[in-house]
Amino acid sequence: MEAFRRSSALPALSPSRRDDRGVRADSVTNQLRTLAKQKPGKRRALVLEPIEQSKSNSSQDEYVRGATLARSSVQKQIQGPVTLQCLVDDFVQAAGEGNLGKVDHYIRGGIPIDLKHSVLEYTALHASAALHNDVVTKHLVQAGADVDALTKAHETTLHLAARYKSHAVAEEVLRNHAKMRSLNKDDMTAMEVAGDIQAHTMEQLLEPPPDPPSHLRTTAIASTSIALAWTSHCVATSAYQFRVSWALQGSISEFSEISSTTSFRIVNLMPASTYRITVQAGNLTAGWSANSEELMTETEGDAPNAMTAPTITQVSDCSISMRIRLPQANGADITRVGIQFQCTGGISDVTTATFRKLLRPSDEHHRWETVLCDIMFMRNCEGDHMDGYKEHTVSGLLPGHVYYFRVKAYNRFGWSPDGEISDGIGTNDTPKIVSRSARSMMLVWTKPYSTELIDKYQIQTRASYSTKWDVVAQDIREQRVEVVDLIPATAYSIRVVPHYALRGWEDTDKCVYTELISTDATVPEPPVNFSVVDRTANSITLTWEMPRCNGHAVLGYHVDYRSSESGEEEWTVANAAVSVVQRQYALENLLPGQTYAIRVRAFNTLGSGEFVYLSNPASTYAFLPPTAPICTARTSFSLDITWQDGDLPSTQGQITYTPPAFLYYVEMCQVESHGQYNEDFLQSLALSASWTTVSSSLRERCASISGLTPLGCYCFRIRASPVQNDTAASVRSPVSQVVQTLRRM
Numbered sequence: 001m002e003a004f005r006r007s008s009a010l011p012a013l014s015p016s017r018r019d020d021r022g023v024r025a026d027s028v029t030n031q032l033r034t035l036a037k038q039k040p041g042k043r044r045a046l047v048l049e050p051i052e053q054s055k056s057n058s059s060q061d062e063y064v065r066g067a068t069l070a071r072s073s074v075q076k077q078i079q080g081p082v083t084l085q086c087l088v089d090d091f092v093q094a095a096g097e098g099n100l101g102k103v104d105h106y107i108r109g110g111i112p113i114d115l116k117h118s119v120l121e122y123t124a125l126h127a128s129a130a131l132h133n134d135v136v137t138k139h140l141v142q143a144g145a146d147v148d149a150l151t152k153a154h155e156t157t158l159h160l161a162a163r164y165k166s167h168a169v170a171e172e173v174l175r176n177h178a179k180m181r182s183l184n185k186d187d188m189t190a191m192e193v194a195g196d197i198q199a200h201t202m203e204q205l206l207e208p209p210p211d212p213p214s215h216l217r218t219t220a221i222a223s224t225s226i227a228l229a230w231t232s233h234c235v236a237t238s239a240y241q242f243r244v245s246w247a248l249q250g251s252i253s254e255f256s257e258i259s260s261t262t263s264f265r266i267v268n269l270m271p272a273s274t275y276r277i278t279v280q281a282g283n284l285t286a287g288w289s290a291n292s293e294e295l296m297t298e299t300e301g302d303a304p305n306a307m308t309a310p311t312i313t314q315v316s317d318c319s320i321s322m323r324i325r326l327p328q329a330n331g332a333d334i335t336r337v338g339i340q341f342q343c344t345g346g347i348s349d350v351t352t353a354t355f356r357k358l359l360r361p362s363d364e365h366h367r368w369e370t371v372l373c374d375i376m377f378m379r380n381c382e383g384d385h386m387d388g389y390k391e392h393t394v395s396g397l398l399p400g401h402v403y404y405f406r407v408k409a410y411n412r413f414g415w416s417p418d419g420e421i422s423d424g425i426g427t428n429d430t431p432k433i434v435s436r437s438a439r440s441m442m443l444v445w446t447k448p449y450s451t452e453l454i455d456k457y458q459i460q461t462r463a464s465y466s467t468k469w470d471v472v473a474q475d476i477r478e479q480r481v482e483v484v485d486l487i488p489a490t491a492y493s494i495r496v497v498p499h500y501a502l503r504g505w506e507d508t509d510k511c512v513y514t515e516l517i518s519t520d521a522t523v524p525e526p527p528v529n530f531s532v533v534d535r536t537a538n539s540i541t542l543t544w545e546m547p548r549c550n551g552h553a554v555l556g557y558h559v560d561y562r563s564s565e566s567g568e569e570e571w572t573v574a575n576a577a578v579s580v581v582q583r584q585y586a587l588e589n590l591l592p593g594q595t596y597a598i599r600v601r602a603f604n605t606l607g608s609g610e611f612v613y614l615s616n617p618a619s620t621y622a623f624l625p626p627t628a629p630i631c632t633a634r635t636s637f638s639l640d641i642t643w644q645d646g647d648l649p650s651t652q653g654q655i656t657y658t659p660p661a662f663l664y665y666v667e668m669c670q671v672e673s674h675g676q677y678n679e680d681f682l683q684s685l686a687l688s689a690s691w692t693t694v695s696s697s698l699r700e701r702c703a704s705i706s707g708l709t710p711l712g713c714y715c716f717r718i719r720a721s722p723v724q725n726d727t728a729a730s731v732r733s734p735v736s737q738v739v740q741t742l743r744r745m
Contacts, residue, residue, distance in 0.1 A: 156179065158182070159184055213232050215230055217230070223331075245280070271302035276295070276296055278291040307407045337407060338407065340405065342367050431495070439485065493517075529543075557577070557602050590620050595619045597617050662722060666718060671685070
């Protein structure tokens, strides 16, 4: 801003050129008085003529030389009507000359952007229409200029851009929704003005959208497609396109395609469904017309859609129950359902060579057995959101074998295509997880098929990150158990090992295990390695490591503390949310010589975890560090510095604090002379710079440091240590400001 004021200021004048009131002859005040005394001319322009371009094409150079008024001057001068009109005239002329810097200056000064020139009677936006680029126009539009404002001849900016063949200006105002059908005093639109001067490219740009097509009709209807035709009212010589839009009745989703002819076929429709169809005409320059009259039509019926895989609801030794979702009827009621199944082998007999075959059903049609079911005799599913679902049980299956299922539906149009194939289901085989939490799973299983007596079971788990199976429960008499002490957000495989009364435990290699199933996510574990890394008289710096997140990323930490010596029972929240990227946190504004109990916990989107406490309460030092030293005198080779003992923060001003007697040590660091010394720089010096002790065991709070380099830059800090307590840790003051010695005389 200071540089802007320097560039906008008028050249300084000598005192001899001021008038009797002390005002310079060519000051801004006298210039505006002269403009106010001038009377506007009588000439009127019926048609906007381009204002003569300035000799310099660089408005920025003129802007830098200070040709425009300072913003504050403009804001003061627009208060008077005569002075305001003079400024408006200059503003309009600057827009016509393409002087972007001057235009921007007036806009920032608050000049009314839509006022007209006193003689030419048009606005700055009208004046910019004569330019062959849209830089000034775009700036005025962004500042709020009215793109539909009229001149004396009732011409808009679009009329003038057409008259002077300024494509860039026309495109800019069209992008800002300028009216294309506005009429001038000769009842001509902007497109007609362009045609009158044979500006054919501009005429195409300003061409309004065409009339909508008519007589929209269907020529052929199928179950998944509709063929359309319509009548076009477009000029044959223009490159027109048509946009066909359609939507399912009752739906808010609409689809569209582009056609270059007056016919089109809509495909991938739903059978026996009603669609709303409209057509628009348009081209690249004129845009799109309004929609044609809406056509409502319905597709033909068809066989049912392919069915989704059935959902298995119950498995026994020789039967499997399933829930079937009926497909869309497609115009005719579904009367029958065909359940097809295929057995790929027994689980107990599988080998490495046949394992792949067990998991891959054959595509050959004769390998699938079919059970036909009349839809009227199938059971309806009970429960909410179960409309359109049926239940059926396929019996007569082999125990311990893997089966695959798929379903087909039938209506009067025929059978549906083959449906999706279900996952392989083993009878009396894989245990099922019926419920789970962050640290437990409820497991149920059916009794394996066997001629021997099974008297108990053993449960084993294996985490996804391990190859070892762990026994988590044994001597289970029932066919259900809750597996506990699991790790949150961890995938497990679980297997049930039966125990035969006569021959003992089953070979675990023959026991089938569940697929990987993950426990639920939960709140994080407590942070680890919680400890104190630093402390002062009124602060304690803590550190910890990120705990296990348990499925959701740790978002931050909560830190609480309370004083052990004051008898406080309630915990004080130090910070509601410490950032997750922080590994250290400093408790500020603590009392000197106090002992504090501190705890921290992590939180994620599911909530906060458990607190972890410091193993031992932490104490602040019983004294405060000195203040940062300041320089009181300097020469070419020495600096005198002084400092004060530390004091409590203002928030603790009610506490009486008497500092002990100290021995002071002055530490010095020489820095480069580059002039960029901010707080971050000083903090970096305190952490990483090399410090030298230049004065020791001082009892006074001042020191004179000699033997320095002329024009050298130095920083100082004070280390204080109590006189009567040699074992107490010392404290350091903040780093002083950078001090420079004098030039050598």
